[in-house]
Amino acid sequence: xxxxxxxAPNAERIxxxxxxxxxxxxxxxxxxxxxxxxxxxCGLVGTNGAGKSTLFKxxxxxxxxxxxxxxxxxxxxxxxxxxxxxxxxxxxESVDWxxxxxxxxxxxxxxxxxxxxxxxxxxxDHRAVRESLERVELWPLRHRQIGELSGGQRKRAFLAxxxxxxxxxxxxxxxxxxxxxRTERLMIELFQQFRAEGRSLLISTHDLSHVTGFCDExxxxxxxxxxxxxxxxxxxxxxxxxxxxxxxxxxxxxPGLEPRPEPGSEPWRSEP
Amino acid sequence: xxxxLWLLEPLRHDFMVRALLVSALVAGVCGxxxxxMTLKGWALMGDAVSHAVMPGVVIAYALNLPFALGAFVFxxxxxxxxxxxxxxxxIKEDTVIGLVFTGFFALGLxxxxxxxxxxxxxxILFGNVLGISGEDIRQTVLISLLVLLVLLLFRRxxxxxxxxxxxxxxxGVNTGFLHYLLLSALSLAAVAGLQTVGIxxxxxxxxxxxxxxxxxxxxxxxxxxxxxxxxxxxxxxxxYWSYWMDASTAGCIVLVQTGLFLLSFLFAPRHGLLAQxxx
Numbered sequence: 001x002x003x004x005x006x007x008a009p010n011a012e013r014i015x016x017x018x019x020x021x022x023x024x025x026x027x028x029x030x031x032x033x034x035x036x037x038x039x040x041x042c043g044l045v046g047t048n049g050a051g052k053s054t055l056f057k058x059x060x061x062x063x064x065x066x067x068x069x070x071x072x073x074x075x076x077x078x079x080x081x082x083x084x085x086x087x088x089x090x091x092x093e094s095v096d097w098x099x100x101x102x103x104x105x106x107x108x109x110x111x112x113x114x115x116x117x118x119x120x121x122x123x124x125d126h127r128a129v130r131e132s133l134e135r136v137e138l139w140p141l142r143h144r145q146i147g148e149l150s151g152g153q154r155k156r157a158f159l160a161x162x163x164x165x166x167x168x169x170x171x172x173x174x175x176x177x178x179x180x181x182r183t184e185r186l187m188i189e190l191f192q193q194f195r196a197e198g199r200s201l202l203i204s205t206h207d208l209s210h211v212t213g214f215c216d217e218x219x220x221x222x223x224x225x226x227x228x229x230x231x232x233x234x235x236x237x238x239x240x241x242x243x244x245x246x247x248x249x250x251x252x253x254x255p256g257l258e259p260r261p262e263p264g265s266e267p268w269r270s271e272p
Numbered sequence: 273x274x275x276x277l278w279l280l281e282p283l284r285h286d287f288m289v290r291a292l293l294v295s296a297l298v299a300g301v302c303g304x305x306x307x308x309m310t311l312k313g314w315a316l317m318g319d320a321v322s323h324a325v326m327p328g329v330v331i332a333y334a335l336n337l338p339f340a341l342g343a344f345v346f347x348x349x350x351x352x353x354x355x356x357x358x359x360x361x362x363i364k365e366d367t368v369i370g371l372v373f374t375g376f377f378a379l380g381l382x383x384x385x386x387x388x389x390x391x392x393x394x395x396i397l398f399g400n401v402l403g404i405s406g407e408d409i410r411q412t413v414l415i416s417l418l419v420l421l422v423l424l425l426f427r428r429x430x431x432x433x434x435x436x437x438x439x440x441x442x443x444g445v446n447t448g449f450l451h452y453l454l455l456s457a458l459s460l461a462a463v464a465g466l467q468t469v470g471i472x473x474x475x476x477x478x479x480x481x482x483x484x485x486x487x488x489x490x491x492x493x494x495x496x497x498x499x500x501x502x503x504x505x506x507x508x509x510x511x512y513w514s515y516w517m518d519a520s521t522a523g524c525i526v527l528v529q530t531g532l533f534l535l536s537f538l539f540a541p542r543h544g545l546l547a548q549x550x551x
Contacts, residue, residue: 060442081444088442099311099435100492109432113443119428145490165443 012074013038013169013200014059019068021054028054030224032068036169036200036217041191043215043231044204047244050222052204056171059202060088072169084113087167089158091174097147103157104142107132110164132163136190152183159190170194172203176210188214208240282515291401294409295468295507295525299477301416303503304423305461306482307496308454311434316366317351318478320373321455322462324350326380326471329396329463334387339408340415340463347459348452350376377471399470399522401511408467415464419457430454431492468507469522476526477503484533487540502532 014036021029029051036042046052057063058070061081072080080086087110110132111125121129133139136156141149149157155175162170176184191201191214205211211218211231218234220226220243227239282288309318325343332342350372358368384393392400404412423430432440433450441447458478465474485498510525517524538545 060438062441081442084443086442088438090436090438094438096311096435100486100490100495101431101435102491105492106435109436109439110443112428112432112440112445118425119432147490161439 011037013040013072014202015069015071016055016058017069019055019058019070020066021051021058021063022066023063027223029058029065032221032225034219034225034228036202038168038200039195039198040216041195041201041203041214042217042219043211044202044219044221045206045208045211045243046221047206050243051224052221053173055221056088056173056202056204059169059171060086084165085167086169086171087162087165089162089170089172089175091177092151092154093177095146095154095158097154099146102143102145103138103149104129104133106146106157107142107160107164110161113165128164128166129160132160135163136160151179152186155179155183155187156190159187168199170199170201172201174205175203176205176207184210208235211235278512278516282512287402288511288515290404290409291468291511291521292508294404294412295401295511296504297416298412298464298468299481299503299507299525300500301420301423302461302465302474302477303481303499303501304496305419305457306478306480306503307485307492307499308423308430308434308482309458309478310482310486311431312454314454314458315475315479316369317455318458318462319475320354320369321347321350321458322466322471322474322478323373323380324376325459325463325466326377326396327383328380329466330380330383330387334383338411340411340460343463344456344459346376347462348455351455395470396466397470397472398520399466399468399473401468401521404467412464412467415460419460419464422453422457426450426453469525473522473526476529480526480529480533481506484529484536487536487543490542503529506532 012035014034016035017033019029019032020027032051032055044052044055054063058065059072059077061077070077072085073083075083075085107129108121108125111121111128112119115121115125130139133142136159138149138153138156138160141153146154146157159170175187179187191203194201195216203210203215212235215231217229218231219228220234220239222243226242227234227236283292309315325347328342328344328346328349329339330342331337332339354365354368354372357363357372358365361368363371381393384396394400395403429440429445429450430453432445433447433454437447440450461478462474465477469477481499481503482495484502485495488498489495506529507525510528511521513519513528514521514524536544539547541547
């Protein structure tokens with residue numbers, strides 16, 4: 001695959017400093033600072049309403065922070081977004097699988113940001129789509145309507161779109177929700193390849209078993225960053241208790257179960 | 273009756289030729305737009321906008337302005353009102369839509385009753401394509417071509433906007449612009465459509481062909497061609513039918529559309545009722 005200019009070695013992919021976001025006066029994120037290095041898989045762990053999706057929105061430039069800054073690849077966020085540096089891989093439940101569109105067209109949508117206003121694909125665009133589909137082994141299925149794909153193939157199609165976009169930062173929203181073991185292994189394998197190419201992945205999840213498995217770094221978040229660093233250092237009982245409330249030992253031994261926050265511990269639930 | 277006579281006899285009348293040409297154009301454009309409406313889930317919005325344009329049309333007529341202008345202002349205005357009320361209160365969206373469009377429609381109805389001398393209420397409610405005037409034809413054709421041009425130019429962006437607005441935004445596509453572009457197209461198409469079938473039934477033009485086509489194919493390109501084709505066929509057959517039966521033109525056009533939908537609903541190769549039961 002052709003090397004994207006933004007994939008050149010660069011110590012720092014994401015830098016968030018002192019980020020504050022509030023919706024209608026309700027604080028969603030407060031003083032969030034973190035750094036994700038090139039070629040790193042970072043888990044973003046927190047309960048529902050802890051601000052994971054707000055942080056993603058901030059990284060995609062959807063919300064205007066009341067304070068703080070974000071830079072990607074050393075560039076201010078806006079500039080990085082214009083260079084197609086950030087790709088968002090949606091939760092599978094949020095996709096309309098009956099939409100009359102086929103796999104290659106979904107992947108081609110990853111290229112739209114770099115095209116002219118009429119979005120007429122050029123030779124480079126077709127090549128990028130082909131290479132991306134070959135990477136995730138979906139090239140033979142490129143003419144399938146997206147709903148005809150299996151669960152694992154669907155995930156791969158959207159990863160291919162991020163690849164076609166040439167993004168150096170991938171934001172993955174609960175990528176393992178409702179995925180069987182085989183697909184999960186395949187995805188992790190792909191994630192590790194992406195990491196080897198110097199891309200960085202920020203993976204939001206509330207399932208701790210995945211984080212310890214393959215994340216290099218972890219951010220524990222509950223409106224603000226509670227702990228952040230190498231997975232082994234961050235994953236202490238104390239930190240997890242602060243993130244989720246309740247008994248963390250229980251959480252770690254029952255992977256797949258969504259940690260249940262104590263009643264009233266989620267005052268930020270109303271986040272849109 | 274001789275089928276050739278059935279086909280050719282009505283064409284001796286200029287008003288029939290005009291009606292056929294105008295409604296075929298309008299139906300084709302509305303058919304194309306209906307694909308986006310179906311996929312975006314904007315059917316209710318289409319109903320709302322098509323009713324809400326009424327006061328705009330009446331005011332435009334009274335002030336001797338192009339009716340498209342009035343329709344556009346009130347169509348987009350109604351959507352802005354819906355968005356604003358939804359945002360500022362805890363009322364659910366479908367309630368807000370119902371509330372706003374009936375309010376606008378009632379305003380239109382009241383206005384019509386005050387300017388009745390120059391204006392026939394039944395024409396705006398139920399369409400008057402057989403008696404369409406030269407000036408109305410000119411405006412309708414212009415509007416239709418404008419909407420067609422916009423939909424063709426922004427086709428790919430609009431598909432992306434319907435399919436995955438989050439991704440669209442994240443790669444720098446201006447989704448706010450697309451939202452209002454599609455709404456403007458909807459307002460304009462509604463006012464073109466009401467020339468042929470009237471306000472009450474125009475939503476059928478904006479929804480049914482898309483729904484019919486959606487059951488028949490999994491390809492967007494084919495969906496648009498089927499929708500356009502079925503819309504044009506419906507309007508032509510509907511007008512012939514209304515001519516020979518001396519029945520409501522709008523009613524006939526929409527009945528044919530509904531009939532085509534039922535055929536597709538029953539016999540669509542993969543998504544039809546029979547195909548699903550055989551599985």
